[in-house]
Amino acid sequence: MSAEPVISFKQVSKTFPRTDGKGTFTAVDKLSFEIAKGEIVAVLGKTGCGKSTMFNIVAGLIEPSEGTARVVGHNPFSDFDFFRGKIGIVFQNDRLMPWRTALENVVLGLQILNADPKQALDTARSWLARLGLSGHENDYPHALSGGMRQRVSIARAFAVNPDILLCDEPFSALDEMTARDLRSEFVKLVRQNDKTGIFITHQINEALEIGDRVMVFHRPAQIAYEARLTASTNDAERDNVRDQIMKVLSESPSSD
Numbered sequence: 378m379s380a381e382p383v384i385s386f387k388q389v390s391k392t393f394p395r396t397d398g399k400g401t402f403t404a405v406d407k408l409s410f411e412i413a414k415g416e417i418v419a420v421l422g423k424t425g426c427g428k429s430t431m432f433n434i435v436a437g438l439i440e441p442s443e444g445t446a447r448v449v450g451h452n453p454f455s456d457f458d459f460f461r462g463k464i465g466i467v468f469q470n471d472r473l474m475p476w477r478t479a480l481e482n483v484v485l486g487l488q489i490l491n492a493d494p495k496q497a498l499d500t501a502r503s504w505l506a507r508l509g510l511s512g513h514e515n516d517y518p519h520a521l522s523g524g525m526r527q528r529v530s531i532a533r534a535f536a537v538n539p540d541i542l543l544c545d546e547p548f549s550a551l552d553e554m555t556a557r558d559l560r561s562e563f564v565k566l567v568r569q570n571d572k573t574g575i576f577i578t579h580q581i582n583e584a585l586e587i588g589d590r591v592m593v594f595h596r597p598a599q600i601a602y603e604a605r606l607t608a609s610t611n612d613a614e615r616d617n618v619r620d621q622i623m624k625v626l627s628e629s630p631s632s633d
């Protein structure tokens with residue numbers, strides 16, 4: 378395994394102008410962490426603590442105010458083109474294109490990568506099938522349920538076979554049974570394909586199931602607690618991690 382981390386933050390801060398025009402608001406405060414190849418890090422933290430802001434920096438959607446963010450050695454904000462096809466993103470809301478069918482939404486990323494058109498369609502179809510959406514290929518997003526739309530967006534993220542997966546509460550809009558099925562499917566997919574990723578969630582059990590490591594943020598985004606989980610982590614150790622997470626979350630200040 379290369380020693381070079383896939384994702385690294387060094388003293389990253391992000392400030393936003395206050396809406397009342399009086400100075401700035403700090404959403405991320407000198408945040409540092411490294412994520413190694415093949416590692417999935419689950420991120421927990423109270424609402425408004427800066428998880429999505431961190432996520433958007435990794436995804437190259439916003440630029441840090443200070444510090445250095447690197448993804449495979451590149452600046453995700455300025456080297457946006459370099460990451461085409463390398464990063465799959467699942468947002469909390471599905472963000473599908475309403476004028477494209479399920480299949481057309483999934484195939485889009487492959488078309489952007491100039492994949493062979495027939496192969497692209499086959500790949501997109503097989504991902505939809507894997508997520509239980511055979512027969513819905515030609516449905517438009519408005520005709521699909523929220524859970525189905527979310528599954529289309531997961532298919533879209535996986536279809537390009539990206540090395541890096543970024544997921545911001547991907548299952549939070551789903552009922553618990555559907556979320557449970559998708560969660561175990563997700564774990565299988567990332568393990569089989571040796572993905573590196575960040576998985577934001579509000580559910581402690583979900584974080585423990587999905588993460589090789591769990592980070593809990595307090596506000597503004599900084600690591601308040603961190604734990605590593607492996608196949609040999611036993612139930613008692615897991616319970617201890619769960620207790621620690623709950624303690625840190627309960628002590629963490631709420632947003633205003």
Ligand SMILES: Nc1ncnc2c1ncn2[C@@H]1O[C@H](COP(=O)(O)OP(=O)(O)OP(=O)(O)O)[C@@H](O)[C@H]1O
Nearest residue numbers: 393394404422423424425426427428429430431632
């Ligand atoms: N573009 C922006 N302009 C101004 N303030 C912002 C902007 N984006 C985020 N913020 C503020 O930064 C803080 C962190 O927001 P962020 O969305 O990162 O939180 P979060 O941890 O993802 O919360 P949640 O769990 O509710 O999704 C919030 O107080 C939010 O209002």
Ligand SMILES: [Mg+2]
Nearest residue numbers: 428429430545
């Ligand atoms: Mg968020």
